[in-house]
Amino acid sequence: MKRKDFFKGLAIGTIATPFVIRGLTGKSLAQNNGSANIITNKKYQWKMVTTWPPGFPVIGESCQLFADVVKAMSGGRMEIRVYGGGELVPALEVFDAVASGTAQIGNGAGYYWAGKSPAAQFFASVPFGMNAQQVTSWIVAGGGIQLWEELYRDFGLVPMVGGNTGVQMGGWFNREINSIKDLKGLKMRMPGLGGDVLAKAGGSPVLLAGGEIYTSLELGVIDATEWISPYHDYLMGFQDIAKYYYTPGWHEPGTALEYIFNKKEFDALPTDLQAILRSAAMHSYVWMFSQMEARNAETLTKLMGEGIDIRTFPPEVLAQLRVYTKEVIASMTEKDAFTKRVYDSYNDFRKKATNWADISEKQFYNSLEM
Ligand code: CA
Numbered sequence: 001m002k003r004k005d006f007f008k009g010l011a012i013g014t015i016a017t018p019f020v021i022r023g024l025t026g027k028s029l030a031q032n033n034g035s036a037n038i039i040t041n042k043k044y045q046w047k048m049v050t051t052w053p054p055g056f057p058v059i060g061e062s063c064q065l066f067a068d069v070v071k072a073m074s075g076g077r078m079e080i081r082v083y084g085g086g087e088l089v090p091a092l093e094v095f096d097a098v099a100s101g102t103a104q105i106g107n108g109a110g111y112y113w114a115g116k117s118p119a120a121q122f123f124a125s126v127p128f129g130m131n132a133q134q135v136t137s138w139i140v141a142g143g144g145i146q147l148w149e150e151l152y153r154d155f156g157l158v159p160m161v162g163g164n165t166g167v168q169m170g171g172w173f174n175r176e177i178n179s180i181k182d183l184k185g186l187k188m189r190m191p192g193l194g195g196d197v198l199a200k201a202g203g204s205p206v207l208l209a210g211g212e213i214y215t216s217l218e219l220g221v222i223d224a225t226e227w228i229s230p231y232h233d234y235l236m237g238f239q240d241i242a243k244y245y246y247t248p249g250w251h252e253p254g255t256a257l258e259y260i261f262n263k264k265e266f267d268a269l270p271t272d273l274q275a276i277l278r279s280a281a282m283h284s285y286v287w288m289f290s291q292m293e294a295r296n297a298e299t300l301t302k303l304m305g306e307g308i309d310i311r312t313f314p315p316e317v318l319a320q321l322r323v324y325t326k327e328v329i330a331s332m333t334e335k336d337a338f339t340k341r342v343y344d345s346y347n348d349f350r351k352k353a354t355n356w357a358d359i360s361e362k363q364f365y366n367s368l369e370m
Pocket of ligand 1: 168226227228252
């Protein structure tokens with residue numbers, strides 16, 4: 001529709017195509033995909049497996065909130081039992097457990113499934129990639145969800161975005177990082193592509209589950225660690241055993257979290273329950289992202305009150321890490337055509353979003369310092 005036609009439509013009070021509310025998915029909430037739209041009293045008792053420790057603050061809580069919202073919206077027709085990692089299946093088997101139907105729903109982050117397809121990482125976070133609002137915009141409104149659904153369809157899964165951590169922190173160190181050479185030989189807990197980038201800088205990325213990090217850092221098994229951001233880091237107690245808290249979290253600029261559904265089971269649901277699940281994922285997203293922002297802001301104030309030494313990575317260090325990141329992503333995309341397609345879509349959106357941010361958000365932040 002041409003712009004002037006659109007306004008003409010408004011002027012006479014009618015719009016040819018009714019607006020539909022699009023969820024955080026490729027499908028509109030109201031769209032009928034051919035499944036039965038008949039409300040019966042059939043009860044569904046579903047299971048959700050998650051990659052998070054049981055009762056994990058904010059992130060695990062958002063999964064329980066999802067279940068509560070679904071139960072309330074469906075008038076009790078769907079009940080979901082939420083399991084922490086290891087309670088029903090090990091944390092890193094969530095993807096397979098939902099694909100095989102052991103559970104109908106899973107919650108985690110795409111970068112845990114890099115072994116299934118490297119492309120999955122773009123739907124979570126990549127170093128120097130997009131922040132929370134940008135990656136969400138790409139997924140919801142920039143073509144990301146269509147690629148994500150295509151990727152997971154082959155595994156018998158339906159993905160939905162269900163949360164975001166926001167930009168993370170760079171991590172806890174006991175030595176100053178003044179040049180790229182200071183990363184040489186550094187043993188750091190750093191998962192995913194960030195770890196590959198660290199390795200290019202001569203560091204030794206170490207993969208440790210959440211429960212093992214504190215002791216490893218305290219005993220000097222590792223020299224440094226990243227985790228999430230002030231709220232969760234403070235709960236871990238890193239401020240008691242590390243000297244410096246570095247920013248920014250170049251390796252995770254806005255990690256998106258996902259709900260995954262067994263496709264066969266999801267497709268067989270009446271359309272109102274499908275819409276309720278899509279709606280609950282959106283609810284979960286807003287709640288979780290808002291909690292992260294609020295709790296991090298509070299905790300940062302507390303940490304600063306306790307005299308924590310916050311440092312910023314020098315620009316030369318970040319510039320070199322960006323060079324290594326390009327190399328890591330290039331070697332990943334040249335091996336797999338679908339990963340290249342996802343990267344091209346992601347990167348094209350990132351460039352446009354960065355241009356927009358340069359004249360909007362960046363200028364606004366700058367104006368606060370004038
Ligand atoms: Ca992290």
